[in-house]
Amino acid sequence: MPANAFYAQSGGVTAVINASAAGVIETARRHRSKIGKVFAGRDGIIGALTEDLIDTDRESASAITALTRTPGGAFGSCRYKLKGLDEHRAQYERLIDVFRAHDIGYFFYNGGNDSADTCLKVSQLSSALGYPLVCVHIPKTVDNDLAGTDNCPGFGSVAKYVATSMREAAFDVASMARTSTTVFVLEVMGRHAGWITAAVGLADDDEHPIPLLLLFPEIAFDEAKFLARVDAMVKTRGYCCIGVSEGLRDADGKFLSESGLRDSFGHAQLGGVGELIAKLTREKLGHKYHFALADYLQRSARHIASKTDLAQAYAVGRAGVRAALDGDNAVMISIVRSSDVPYRWSVGRVPLTRVANREHMVPRGFISRDGFGITAKARAYLQPLIEGEDPPPFRRGLPRFVRLKNIAVVKQLPPFTI
Amino acid sequence: MPANAFYAQSGGVTAVINASAAGVIETARRHRSKIGKVFAGRDGIIGALTEDLIDTDRESASAITALTRTPGGAFGSCRYKLKGLDEHRAQYERLIDVFRAHDIGYFFYNGGNDSADTCLKVSQLSSALGYPLVCVHIPKTVDNDLAGTDNCPGFGSVAKYVATSMREAAFDVASMARTSTTVFVLEVMGRHAGWITAAVGLADDDEHPIPLLLLFPEIAFDEAKFLARVDAMVKTRGYCCIGVSEGLRDADGKFLSESGLRDSFGHAQLGGVGELIAKLTREKLGHKYHFALADYLQRSARHIASKTDLAQAYAVGRAGVRAALDGDNAVMISIVRSSDVPYRWSVGRVPLTRVANREHMVPRGFISRDGFGITAKARAYLQPLIEGEDPPPFRRGLPRFVRLKNIAVVKQLPPFTI
Numbered sequence: 001m002p003a004n005a006f007y008a009q010s011g012g013v014t015a016v017i018n019a020s021a022a023g024v025i026e027t028a029r030r031h032r033s034k035i036g037k038v039f040a041g042r043d044g045i046i047g048a049l050t051e052d053l054i055d056t057d058r059e060s061a062s063a064i065t066a067l068t069r070t071p072g073g074a075f076g077s078c079r080y081k082l083k084g085l086d087e088h089r090a091q092y093e094r095l096i097d098v099f100r101a102h103d104i105g106y107f108f109y110n111g112g113n114d115s116a117d118t119c120l121k122v123s124q125l126s127s128a129l130g131y132p133l134v135c136v137h138i139p140k141t142v143d144n145d146l147a148g149t150d151n152c153p154g155f156g157s158v159a160k161y162v163a164t165s166m167r168e169a170a171f172d173v174a175s176m177a178r179t180s181t182t183v184f185v186l187e188v189m190g191r192h193a194g195w196i197t198a199a200v201g202l203a204d205d206d207e208h209p210i211p212l213l214l215l216f217p218e219i220a221f222d223e224a225k226f227l228a229r230v231d232a233m234v235k236t237r238g239y240c241c242i243g244v245s246e247g248l249r250d251a252d253g254k255f256l257s258e259s260g261l262r263d264s265f266g267h268a269q270l271g272g273v274g275e276l277i278a279k280l281t282r283e284k285l286g287h288k289y290h291f292a293l294a295d296y297l298q299r300s301a302r303h304i305a306s307k308t309d310l311a312q313a314y315a316v317g318r319a320g321v322r323a324a325l326d327g328d329n330a331v332m333i334s335i336v337r338s339s340d341v342p343y344r345w346s347v348g349r350v351p352l353t354r355v356a357n358r359e360h361m362v363p364r365g366f367i368s369r370d371g372f373g374i375t376a377k378a379r380a381y382l383q384p385l386i387e388g389e390d391p392p393p394f395r396r397g398l399p400r401f402v403r404l405k406n407i408a409v410v411k412q413l414p415p416f417t418i
Numbered sequence: 419m420p421a422n423a424f425y426a427q428s429g430g431v432t433a434v435i436n437a438s439a440a441g442v443i444e445t446a447r448r449h450r451s452k453i454g455k456v457f458a459g460r461d462g463i464i465g466a467l468t469e470d471l472i473d474t475d476r477e478s479a480s481a482i483t484a485l486t487r488t489p490g491g492a493f494g495s496c497r498y499k500l501k502g503l504d505e506h507r508a509q510y511e512r513l514i515d516v517f518r519a520h521d522i523g524y525f526f527y528n529g530g531n532d533s534a535d536t537c538l539k540v541s542q543l544s545s546a547l548g549y550p551l552v553c554v555h556i557p558k559t560v561d562n563d564l565a566g567t568d569n570c571p572g573f574g575s576v577a578k579y580v581a582t583s584m585r586e587a588a589f590d591v592a593s594m595a596r597t598s599t600t601v602f603v604l605e606v607m608g609r610h611a612g613w614i615t616a617a618v619g620l621a622d623d624d625e626h627p628i629p630l631l632l633l634f635p636e637i638a639f640d641e642a643k644f645l646a647r648v649d650a651m652v653k654t655r656g657y658c659c660i661g662v663s664e665g666l667r668d669a670d671g672k673f674l675s676e677s678g679l680r681d682s683f684g685h686a687q688l689g690g691v692g693e694l695i696a697k698l699t700r701e702k703l704g705h706k707y708h709f710a711l712a713d714y715l716q717r718s719a720r721h722i723a724s725k726t727d728l729a730q731a732y733a734v735g736r737a738g739v740r741a742a743l744d745g746d747n748a749v750m751i752s753i754v755r756s757s758d759v760p761y762r763w764s765v766g767r768v769p770l771t772r773v774a775n776r777e778h779m780v781p782r783g784f785i786s787r788d789g790f791g792i793t794a795k796a797r798a799y800l801q802p803l804i805e806g807e808d809p810p811p812f813r814r815g816l817p818r819f820v821r822l823k824n825i826a827v828v829k830q831l832p833p834f835t836i
Binding site for chain 2: 009012013015043046070071072073074075076077078079080160163164165167168169171172173174175176178179180181184186202203205207208272275290291292293294295296297299300301302303304306383386387388389391394395396397398399400401403
């Protein structure tokens with residue numbers, strides 16, 4: 001009997017993470033002689049710890065294919081970070097116990113920075129315990145901040161969403177600015193890295209010129225300089241659109257909108273900087289403002305997903321299985337770009353030691369000298385990632401998504417409290 | 419020489435108001451013997467008052483057709499309300515002066531409640547002054563609150579956007595709820611009438627069941643009852659999604675989020691009730707929340723416009739010209755529904771006296787008895803309005819919109835200060 005595989009989704013979900021799941025499951029199904037069943041963790045790694053495994057073999061081929069058109073995490077994801085091997089040794093050992101009980105020889109972890117680190121540690125412990133396990137990390141993050149890959153599945157679709165939304169809103173604001181709103185602010189995700197903020201910049205092009213300012217988390221907020229730019233734009237072009245990162249910081253490195261809340265990873269829960277920036281322009285310059293907070297809408301907007309992003313999300317899932325079949329342990333599947341125009345990419349494999357606990361920030365050369373825009377280099381990088389449309393089927397006017405049966409595997413072990 | 423026509427966009431713009439403009443201009447061009455040029459007001463009625471007229475004849479046929487794929491107001495709109503004939507007599511007389519100077523015999527006003535009232539008054543004054551003018555109101559409002567018509571162009575596309583967005587976000591929240599967000603709030607437009615709030619309810623159907631609560635402006639907010647429902651949903655279904663109107667009020671009729679600001683029509687500027695509701699669930703129930711504020715994104719989202727809405731927006735523009743050619747003065751073009759399933763509609767004409775200064779609220783029978791959902795009647799009404807997709811062409815990954823040349827007509831009159 002071939003070994004089974006375990007697949008889990010981790011951290012914030014995306015419009016295309018289920019395409020990676022489909023890539024894993026469909027590819028595994030084509031290699032029945034080497035991979036038995038694919039078990040998915042219910043609610044991510046928590047499913048492994050609690051032995052709550054979903055038997056993906058109970059899902060039809062068409063249901064698995066339909067994952068490519070369904071946002072969110074079909075098996076559930078979680079924000080549960082496995083800490084150091086010493087601190088969380090019992091958890092790591094439990095994982096191996098569960099894997100052993102279910103003949104799991106492949107571990108596919110579909111997530112961002114934190115899960116790359118977990119994937120590496122699981123690989124190290126299984127090796128130390130002499131349990132044969134091939135661990136492959138499948139990249140996913142809207143933040144696009146994973147090291148070792150040209151870009152991250154999930155990002156391209158958010159990029160397309162925020163650029164589309166800003167362009168559309170700018171056409172609205174432009175037509176009302178004479179007597180109504182002159183400042184429009186769109187707050188976007190990206191706690192530390194300003195990739196999504198940069199993508200807002202694509203809204204403005206030769207054919208659709210928009211008076212647009214970007215506020216990056218990488219650039220300390222300079223109130224006086226910012227207000228002067230807003231004022232000049234409103235005076236010369238009638239209105240001003242602003243894309244601001246939730247992670248905008250002041251010169252002391254403090255988040256402008258620190259709410260005091262923290263998520264279970266210990267990260268500050270942000271939100272509200274868009275409103276703050278909008279109100280600032282009114283208070284200091286007297287402008288009438290509106291602001292939008294796209295929040296989860298931006299990362300779940302499957303209806304406007306990037307076709308390139310979808311293809312890459314599927315490809316990293318498929319390539320993950322192929323790497324595992326090659327016995328390539330403790331690697332992450334990467335996306336390798338060989339050309340901007342025409343865009344050419346392939347998948348590669350990078351050792352997890354080169355990925356875990358690093359962050360891939362927006363290079364300074366991607367941000368214009370004044371700090372409020374993107375450069376031609378940034379455009380060349382971003383442009384191919386938003387190319388192409390692949391909308392889901394619509395039924396009765398709305399996108400039609402799939403909900404899996406998610407049938408649990410019978411437990412073999414005593415309960416475990418996490 | 420046939421008389422010319424004047425067309426203006428008024429109030430908040432929509433994803434499809436330019437389709438109405440295309441309907442007017444293309445139809446007028448097909449009746450050259452009866453309608454000379456179509457002049458558009460730059461920034462709405464302000465363009466007429468300041469004699470800032472755009473010569474739409476300078477735009478190519480393909481540019482006018484491209485209006486059907488372009489959100490916002492292509493000639494500019496404004497929030498400038500003409501008050502009573504006594505109070506604003508000089509303005510009304512100036513309008514007639516400008517119309518006379520440019521041989522304008524047709525007045526097409528594309529707007530909501532306030533502009534229906536203005537259109538009626540212009541018609542009354544021109545008649546009193548003996549100036550021959552056919553005044554036709556072309557309906558437009560995302561709020562869907564115009565009397566005398568089954569529905570309003572602009573609404574169907576917002577409805578499609580908010581229902582799509584809530585469905586997508588719900589798939590996201592469902593997958594994260596075990597360890598992260600359990601309450602998700604989407605704040606939508608609709609100051610007095612809860613049509614857009616009702617449309618959020620379409621996100622939830624048999625195939626995509628979502629634990630969803632709606633907070634209508636028509637239903638006084640009952641905090642205790644609301645919190646009990648949220649808590650029950652989170653306990654039984656793991657999470658809770660909430661669609662809330664910006665115009666939610668308490669039992670005393672006071673807006674929950676009155677910001678104190680007023681727009682130039684004297685309406686309160688709202689915003690922030692979504693955050694307020696979300697924070698309430700955390701404070702009182704301890705839930706982790708996220709909230710989104712779609713703001714202008716919802717009314718400019720041409721990329722996900724309803725095909726039905728687009729067709730109707732175009733049709734009311736075309737029918738407006740036909741009514742004018744028939745000499746039908748002081749009327750609004752209406753949409754008349756003859757059947758829900760299959761959906762059948764046509765355009766009609768209603769006297770402006772039956773439209774102006776009335777509001778078409780969501781009937782109580784459309785809201786479920788508990789006040790938190792929609793009934794089968796509401797679904798039957800809403801469903802056809804969101805049917806069909808007609809995305810704009812995409813170029814380089816983003817929707818491609820048109821910008822007109824908007825060339826001004828030479829002024830004939832002395833300046834006028836508004």
